[in-house]
Amino acid sequence: MNHTSLFSRFARIMSRMLGHPLAFGLAALIIVVWLICGPVFHFSDTWQLFINTGTTIITFLMVFLIQNTQSRDSEAMQVKLDELISALKQADNTILDSEDLSEGDLKRLQEHYSHLAQLAQSRLPQHNAPSSL
Incomplete structure (x- = not known):
């Protein structure tokens, strides 16, 4: 009965991976490397644009992944609640x-x-x- 779309499977896998502490650590490491590179690039506009563009793109894509996983979780929860309601005679x-x-x-x-x-x-x-x- 597992007929989820390719995107839904991808979103679920990415959600698990990106919610892991190692993913946070990697993101923090990227920021630290970017900060260390600041003096090398003389804190230029390009140096700032690099992190701004990267974080904007990642944030934009993450919105869709998060929305997909939250929608699926919400729908699954609703189905479970509906089953509990229908199973109770006095409900x-x-x-x-x-x-x-x-x-x-x-x-x-x-x-x-x-x-x-x-x-x-x-x-x-x-x-x-x-x-x-």
Whole structure:
């Protein structure tokens, strides 16, 4: 059942690699080498342009990789939550696929569940709350 696209597989692999501490260390090493090269290039505009261009290109590409992996993770989580909701007999199945609702509908659902949470909290036994000074 593993029919992920080539880009999705690439994004997942790159996400794991670039999230590793060694990747951070390599990036920090590149910055240190660039700083050391500053006096050699007399801190020229080209020296500055090199790091600016490199970091801009890397950042631009990373945005797409991060977005792809976050979208996939979010969709997978939503499917898992939908499965849990549908598996519980007492659960409200009308909230399945709630990610496709309008902002107004989502706000009403949020208010409904906030109200239910407040009701549940009001039924909890009252402990000695610290008095305000």
